[in-house]
Amino acid sequence: MVGVTEYGQLMSTAIRDLTRDSVTHIAFGDLFLEELRASREEKMRGTGIELLFPLWKRDTCSLAREMIEGGLRARISSVSLNKLTGEFLGREFDRSFLKDLPRDVDPCGELGEFHSFVYDGPMFENPIPIESGAVTETHGNLQLDIRARS
Numbered sequence: 571m572v573g574v575t576e577y578g579q580l581m582s583t584a585i586r587d588l589t590r591d592s593v594t595h596i597a598f599g600d601l602f603l604e605e606l607r608a609s610r611e612e613k614m615r616g617t618g619i620e621l622l623f624p625l626w627k628r629d630t631c632s633l634a635r636e637m638i639e640g641g642l643r644a645r646i647s648s649v650s651l652n653k654l655t656g657e658f659l660g661r662e663f664d665r666s667f668l669k670d671l672p673r674d675v676d677p678c679g680e681l682g683e684f685h686s687f688v689y690d691g692p693m694f695e696n697p698i699p700i701e702s703g704a705v706t707e708t709h710g711n712l713q714l715d716i717r718a719r720s
Contacts (some may be wrong), residue, residue: 634677643690
């Protein structure tokens with residue numbers, strides 16, 4: 571797992587490379603975390619890159635259903651054990667998954683309740699063939715190693 575310091579260094583390098591390559595816009599999938607958006611805006615200030623937040627303030631119940639109905643395919647790669655049981659790890663992000671979520675869990679995992687790995691959808695030319703690897707536990711989170719099958 572990447573730490574905060576390492577993430578900041580990786581982002582600084584990426585931003586430098588993007589500006590060198592004449593990138594003018596970056597889109598983020600943030601939904602409603604004001605502090606996260608403010609942090610992104612602060613870090614990008616002065617780069618000349620315009621930030622786009624096309625999903626900002628979207629209803630996450632509707633958005634989750636829309637993504638699934640639109641053909642997005644994802645596997646749950648991490649769960650926060652203070653919100654979900656390990657039984658959710660490795661599941662498909664589908665209608666059944668949404669139906670089984672506890673009421674206090676955001677259907678898009680926006681509060682860190684879960685993370686997913688998208689491997690197919692209308693934005694893909696071909697699906698990524700995947701396989702599940704080891705499960706690890708770190709700081710109250712279960713992570714499933716999902717990798718491309720060779």
